[in-house]
Amino acid sequence: MLTKVCSGFSCQVNMQVLYMGIVNRAVRNISRRKIRASLVIIALSISLSIMISIPAGLMANQEAANDMANNLSSTITETGESITQALSQIDVTMSSRFAGYGFSPDATPTIIQGGQIPRDGQVLNPSNAPGFGDRYGGFRGGEISGQFGGALQASTPMNQELYSDISNINGVAAMLPSLEASDGSQEQTLEMMGRSFTTQIIDYTIKGIPLTSELLSSYNILPSNIVAGRNLRADETGVVLLSQNNSAFFSAKVGDTITIFDTDFIVVGIYEPSASTDNLILYMNLSDAQTITNNTGYITSLKIFTTSSEVVNTVVEEIRSLHPEVTVITGQERLNQLEYMQSRYNEAIESSQASIAATQATALQEIIVVVAATSLIVLFVMLYTVRERTKEIGTLKAIGFSNRAVMAQFILEGLLLSTIAGIIGVAIASFAAPTLSSLLLPSVQSSLGFTLSATGPIVAATTNPVTLSVELVLATLGGAMLLGVLGTLYPSWRAAKIRPAEAMRYE
Amino acid sequence: MNNPVLQIENLTKTYTLGKNPVNALTNLNLQVNRGEFIAIMGPSGSGKTTLLNVIGCIDKPTSGKVHLDNIDVTNTPENKLYKIRQDKMGFIFQSFNLLPYLNARENVELPLENKIKNKTERKKRASELLGLVGLSGRENHRPQRLSQGEQQRVAIARALANEPAIILADEPTGNLYSQNKQEIIKLLANLNLTRGTTIIMVTHDIQVANHTERMLLLKDGKIVTEKAGLHIAKKQSKCPHCNSSIKISDETCPTCKKALFETDEFFTT
Numbered sequence: 001m002l003t004k005v006c007s008g009f010s011c012q013v014n015m016q017v018l019y020m021g022i023v024n025r026a027v028r029n030i031s032r033r034k035i036r037a038s039l040v041i042i043a044l045s046i047s048l049s050i051m052i053s054i055p056a057g058l059m060a061n062q063e064a065a066n067d068m069a070n071n072l073s074s075t076i077t078e079t080g081e082s083i084t085q086a087l088s089q090i091d092v093t094m095s096s097r098f099a100g101y102g103f104s105p106d107a108t109p110t111i112i113q114g115g116q117i118p119r120d121g122q123v124l125n126p127s128n129a130p131g132f133g134d135r136y137g138g139f140r141g142g143e144i145s146g147q148f149g150g151a152l153q154a155s156t157p158m159n160q161e162l163y164s165d166i167s168n169i170n171g172v173a174a175m176l177p178s179l180e181a182s183d184g185s186q187e188q189t190l191e192m193m194g195r196s197f198t199t200q201i202i203d204y205t206i207k208g209i210p211l212t213s214e215l216l217s218s219y220n221i222l223p224s225n226i227v228a229g230r231n232l233r234a235d236e237t238g239v240v241l242l243s244q245n246n247s248a249f250f251s252a253k254v255g256d257t258i259t260i261f262d263t264d265f266i267v268v269g270i271y272e273p274s275a276s277t278d279n280l281i282l283y284m285n286l287s288d289a290q291t292i293t294n295n296t297g298y299i300t301s302l303k304i305f306t307t308s309s310e311v312v313n314t315v316v317e318e319i320r321s322l323h324p325e326v327t328v329i330t331g332q333e334r335l336n337q338l339e340y341m342q343s344r345y346n347e348a349i350e351s352s353q354a355s356i357a358a359t360q361a362t363a364l365q366e367i368i369v370v371v372a373a374t375s376l377i378v379l380f381v382m383l384y385t386v387r388e389r390t391k392e393i394g395t396l397k398a399i400g401f402s403n404r405a406v407m408a409q410f411i412l413e414g415l416l417l418s419t420i421a422g423i424i425g426v427a428i429a430s431f432a433a434p435t436l437s438s439l440l441l442p443s444v445q446s447s448l449g450f451t452l453s454a455t456g457p458i459v460a461a462t463t464n465p466v467t468l469s470v471e472l473v474l475a476t477l478g479g480a481m482l483l484g485v486l487g488t489l490y491p492s493w494r495a496a497k498i499r500p501a502e503a504m505r506y507e
Numbered sequence: 508m509n510n511p512v513l514q515i516e517n518l519t520k521t522y523t524l525g526k527n528p529v530n531a532l533t534n535l536n537l538q539v540n541r542g543e544f545i546a547i548m549g550p551s552g553s554g555k556t557t558l559l560n561v562i563g564c565i566d567k568p569t570s571g572k573v574h575l576d577n578i579d580v581t582n583t584p585e586n587k588l589y590k591i592r593q594d595k596m597g598f599i600f601q602s603f604n605l606l607p608y609l610n611a612r613e614n615v616e617l618p619l620e621n622k623i624k625n626k627t628e629r630k631k632r633a634s635e636l637l638g639l640v641g642l643s644g645r646e647n648h649r650p651q652r653l654s655q656g657e658q659q660r661v662a663i664a665r666a667l668a669n670e671p672a673i674i675l676a677d678e679p680t681g682n683l684y685s686q687n688k689q690e691i692i693k694l695l696a697n698l699n700l701t702r703g704t705t706i707i708m709v710t711h712d713i714q715v716a717n718h719t720e721r722m723l724l725l726k727d728g729k730i731v732t733e734k735a736g737l738h739i740a741k742k743q744s745k746c747p748h749c750n751s752s753i754k755i756s757d758e759t760c761p762t763c764k765k766a767l768f769e770t771d772e773f774f775t776t
Contacts (some may be wrong), residue, residue, distance in 0.1 A: 021616075021620050028608040318663045346703075395598075399593070399617060399618045399620045399665065400589055400590070400592045400596070400618055401589065401593075401599055403589070436526055463510075499565065501560055501566065504600060
């Protein structure tokens with residue numbers, strides 16, 4: 001009936017039985033001191049949730065920085081290409097304030113997409129600028145007047161009559177006046193790593209351009225990639241050309257009637273924007289745009305096509321002498337500005353890399369502290385438990401438990417505690433990780449945003465949600481178990497060293 | 508009856524207290540035969556506990572030989588002693604030492620964990636043992652729901668579980684009131700009688716010791732007196748003091764005139 005020796009296969013079976021008993025006892029020992037076990041588990045799970053949140057935050061920061069760098073570089077490339085294609089063009093605006101994009105050292109650090117007249121017809125100034133044009137904000141790529149004009153058009157609308165004399169300047173081939181206005185229905189508060197920005201979401205931007213047959217036949221003033229319906233035709237009114245984004249926003253297809261600024265328009269076509277940042281623009285006749293925004297006779301920018309790129313400088317000089325009050329920008333100047341911007345962005349990206357490096361250093365320190373704290377909690381609690389159960393352990397040893405069995409018992413208890421805590425910690429982190437990581441980590445995104453805005457170029461930061469990857473969860477659980485074992489190693493060694501004679505100590 | 512389960516030769520155990528070596532046991536010799544029931548008595552500091560610890564493979568002697576069931580315990584390395592305790596020893600403690608979070612049956616199962624691999628069989632065996640100590644039907648009770656006497660019965664069942672060569676009982680009745688005390692000592696005596704279990708018991712209580720066959724008085728680490736317990740003596744109709752004939756009704760020995768129920772007499776010898 002009794003197996004006296006443990007050898008070969010039967011030994012394996014015996015060990016199994018032994019371990020089942022051990023697990024059972026570990027569970028009961030933990031549930032024996034419910035309050036203590038709960039407190040330990042709470043403390044451990046909080047440290048573990050911090051432990052998982054830090055790398056999660058780091059990853060999000062890194063992704064955000066990468067996104068931003070990619071976004072910046074692709075925007076700069078796009079912009080550079082389109083400027084190069086149109087070196088013979090000149091943009092004229094009446095700038096009330098030289099805001100945005102940081103070409104001026106005293107640029108205000110307000111995030112501004114800028115340039116459009118909101119629906120009440122008031123001219124925007126940077127302090128009430130609508131904010132991000134879209135999530136990636138900043139640039140309006142694609143067409144030249146859009147890219148830089150965007151910010152420059154945070155300006156007084158110009159009376160188009162005033163500029164009829166410009167057409168008489170030698171070398172001017174054509175002029176393209178335009179009026180842009182935006183409509184945004186909601187305010188949105190963007191949470192970025194613990195900081196919040198209130199911005200207006202621009203639903204769409206109308207762009208009114210004169211639909212004259214001369215302009216339409218000679219210049220690419222309308223989008224070329226029509227995906228449904230047709231393009232705008234000369235002298236058409238009451239019709240609009242929607243981007244795919246507009247089409248989705250209005251849930252309108254070709255032939256539908258949509259209401260813009262309280263006026264009905266028929267959708268004649270839908271285009272695919274050449275740059276993703278252009279996707280809010282819907283095109284209509286300039287006269288329509290002026291009417292619906294109560295800006296009859298006014299425009300927000302004037303694009304001048306010269307006969308060749310050689311005459312640009314003389315044309316600019318003449319415009320400046322005729323109208324010193326306006327801002328004139330040439331393609332070449334834009335290229336120069338772009339280079340300046342690029343260097344600014346590079347600085348910003350470098351600073352964000354430096355900030356990420358600093359963040360990683362902080363994170364490492366924090367993780368070391370948390371790991372130490374976690375192990376110490378386990379260590380002290382288990383040491384206390386061992387002391388408290390000295391007699392019990394002595395008894396177990398007296399009735400024939402080996403040192404190894406006693407040690408395994410305590411390690412298992414520590415392991416069990418830390419595993420439960422690990423699971424709870426992951427659960428806590430699954431909703432608290434963004435908050436925890438923003439509390440614990442210097443925010444890369446805001447530093448990027450503010451670095452950029454302080455030096456001029458303002459770029460809406462992308463928000464990358466702090467998420468827990470499966471790998472991270474598994475790593476944390478593994479780490480928790482490891483810490484549980486590490487923290488219990490010394491206490492269980494102490495337990496194993498308890499002499500069986502302790503069983504006979506009577507208090 | 509010359510079938511020794513325990514042979515102790517010239518056993519000396521020296522502790523160092525501060526800088527002074529203290530002899531807890533000095534040149535002690537003892538032979539215990541299979542099936543004996545022995546009481547070790549003596550004042551505090553006489554070496555009772557040390558002797559019990561050495562027999563129980565909890566302490567190693569400084570010199571001398573201890574043979575347990577023909578195994579030379581003194582030559583067994585410290586980290587293998589647990590195996591001897593596991594196979595050869597049953598322990599009964601003054602304060603029962605049951606694990607409070609295990610029920611009666613699970614406590615009895617503890618020493619069986621790596622002896623009986625089949626869980627059902629182990630449970631059955633534990634229940635049988637609980638029946639043997641009169642606790643049938645109390646298997647699922649935790650120690651806190653058992654009386655002190657019942658707790659000690661569980662502990663006795665646990666000590667019996669591995670079918671040990673020797674049961675070592677350290678003041679098994681020390682924490683019990685008279686009624687329980689009587690029950691426990693009768694249970695031990697009965698187990699000794701019916702199952703032939705060898706029991707070595709340390710006790711202060713002469714009434715308890717009187718139930719044993721041999722009472723050893725320890726003083727300064729030596730066995731100074733050895734007598735049969737009164738109950739046994741009476742059964743054998745022999746005066747424990749002078750070996751002359753006595754009757755069960757006698758209160759003093761007709762030959763040597765010494766009291767047969769003088770409880771403290773043993774200590775003053």
